[in-house]
Every structure is written in C-alpha cells, then in structure tokens.
Amino acid sequence: MNKNIKWHQTAVTKHDRELLKNHKGLILWFTGLSGSGKSTIANALEKKLYEKKIHTYLLDGDNIRYGINNNLGFSLEDRKENIRRLTEIGKLFVDAGIVVCVASISPFKDDRDAARNKFKDEQFIEIYVKCSIEECEKRDPKGLYKKARTGEIKEFTGVSQQYEEPVNPEIIVDTTNQSLENSVEQIMLFIQKRLHFRKER
Template sequence: MASENIVWHETTISKADRQSKKGHKSCILWFTGLSGSGKSTLANAVEKELYQRNVHSYVLDGDNVRHGLNKGLGFTEEDRKENIRRIGEVAKLFLDAGVITLTAFISPFREDRNLVRSLVEVDEFIEIFVSASIETCERRDPKGLYGKARAGIIPNFTGISSPYEEPEAPELVINTDKQSVEESVAKVISYLEEKQII
C-alpha cells in the first residue's frame, strides 16, 4: 500500500521542453499480438528507421524486460496484468523524457492495454495490432514455444491455453501475413508523420 507521505514532485523541465529540444513529440507505440506475429521484429525495424531520422526512441521488449524489471513474474493472469502495469509505468516515464517508446508485448487482455492508455494523454498511446493467424505464428514459432504449449509443457500460453483479446479499435493494424517488414514500417512511419509526431 502506498504511503500517504509520498507526494508527486513536479520537475523543472517539462515534457514539452524535452520534446522541443529533441525536435519531435513523444508517444508510446504499443505493439500487441500473438507470439510469433512479428511484434519485436517490427518494433526494432521501426526504431531503426527512427534512428536514421535522428528521432529519439527506445524499444521495450517483453522477453528482455522479464530478464530484469519483471523477472520475478510468471505467466498467471495476475502476473501478466502486473507485467503490463509495470511496463505501462516505465513507458510513461520514457514518454515524459521525450522519447518515442516502442513496446513489444503480447499483452493479451484489453483491460490491461486500456489501463496503460489511461495513464497518458489522448493521442500519446498508439495501439498497433500486429495481426497474424495462429497457423502463421505456429509455422514461424521462432522460439519453439507453440510446440511446447501443444505438448502441455508450457501452461497458460496465449492462443493455445490462454486467451488473446484482439484490440477493438487500434490506431493501426499491421497484417504480417500479407505485408512485408518494409511495408509495415512504412505504415507506422506514415502514421507518425500524419499525426505530426515526427
């Protein structure tokens, strides 16, 4: 339980100041989708393009975060919710720092994604549904996880023994069954330009 003696301390330099210094706005690009849909691949490819344009960005990847900040969390529904809550708070800090933050997390529950959306201002949370059929994801299966889930070795596996709730109104849908990485990156960059974030 939070202490009543903790008070939010306003910083001297504002988010707007940091954005002005960097020459672009900040936002959270929240890539969500099944394991193997291409979230991490796409997030890293978008960051590469942003880097080449001198845009300040950072990728928060599901597996990488579980090696540190969230290494004590498992994959029960409760732990998954806490995982996303923490990531949302970290992403909000990066946003305040003026950084375009790309997050690649399955984040299977709408409620949890909406919670993160509620942490920031309107238009600062951009939900990107990385869509691919379960068959495509199983065929790709870069980590061999679907095979283990089908064999019962991995419990609570999204898409097999645990549900994935597709976004109802995402800002972007990227269908990696049909679009190349290059086409997908171009779609995200175009959105950022249209919204005058970059």
C-alpha cells in the same frame, strides 16, 4: 499510496524536453500473438526513426523479463502486473520526450485499455500485429507453440490462454501476408503527424 509521499514538480518539463529533441514523445504499443512479428517490426521501426534523428527506446516484453520483471510468471495476475510495469516505464520515456516502442503480447483488452488511460490523447498508439494462429505456429521462431501443444508450457497465449483482439487499434498490420518493409512504412506514415509540433509552436 502513502500519504507522506508527495509529487515533486521538476523545473524542466516534458514540453521542454520535447523542444530540445524537436519532436514529441509517444508510446507505440505493439500487441499480437507470439510469432506475429511484434519485436521484428518494432526493431525495424526504431532503426528507421533513429535514422531520422528521432530519439527512441524499445521495450521488448521478453527483454524486460530478464530484469525488472524477472519475478513474474504468466498467470493472469502476473500478466496484468507485467503490463502495469511496462506502462509505468513507458510513461517515464514519454515524459522524457522519447518515442518508446513496447512489444508485448498483452493479450487482454482491459490491461491494454488501462495502459492507454495512463497517457494523454494521441500519445498512445496501439498497433495490432495481426497474424493467424496457424501462421504463427508455422513460424514458431522460439519453439514455444510446440512446447505449449505438448503441455510443456502452461498458460500460453493462443493455445491454453485466450488472446483478445484489439477492438479499435490506431494501426493494424497483418503480417500473414504483409512484408516487414510495408508494415514499417504504414506505421511511419501514421505517426509522422503526431511526432512533430505544429508550426505555431
């Protein structure tokens, strides 16, 4: 980093912004294979939080590639940079006192760990949206697995590129058999204790 760049401390702090919203900022990191249900669950969860007057934002991996990450492909290097940018954007939202949902395949443990390490304890919640490759291929909502199997798409996670399962995520939702409603409720029950301030605050 350029030595002439200095961090400018703001008068309004993260804690001030959280007090104004009456809840803490968190990052909920949804990881899993394509077709596992990450975006679907994140979207339903955001709606549930919105109904409870929790300030939220959803960073969907595909949507981000339309804008800030539209210059990235799917090589190992580009995937790493994709996660780095998602992490930095997520940090800004958490600093603003917002609950940000990140829905991204994020296939590699090192990249997810690097994302986690950018946040304080209990701010980062890794949610493994578990689903068998067979079920994901059966769903194939975007027709991507079919293209990957025929070689039309290269470097596709689960087919021609590895997916490293989370070792110790805070939450696992298994969408092979678990309903959308049950998945959202499971996540809601877990995050409620991290959202709100202790009574003395």
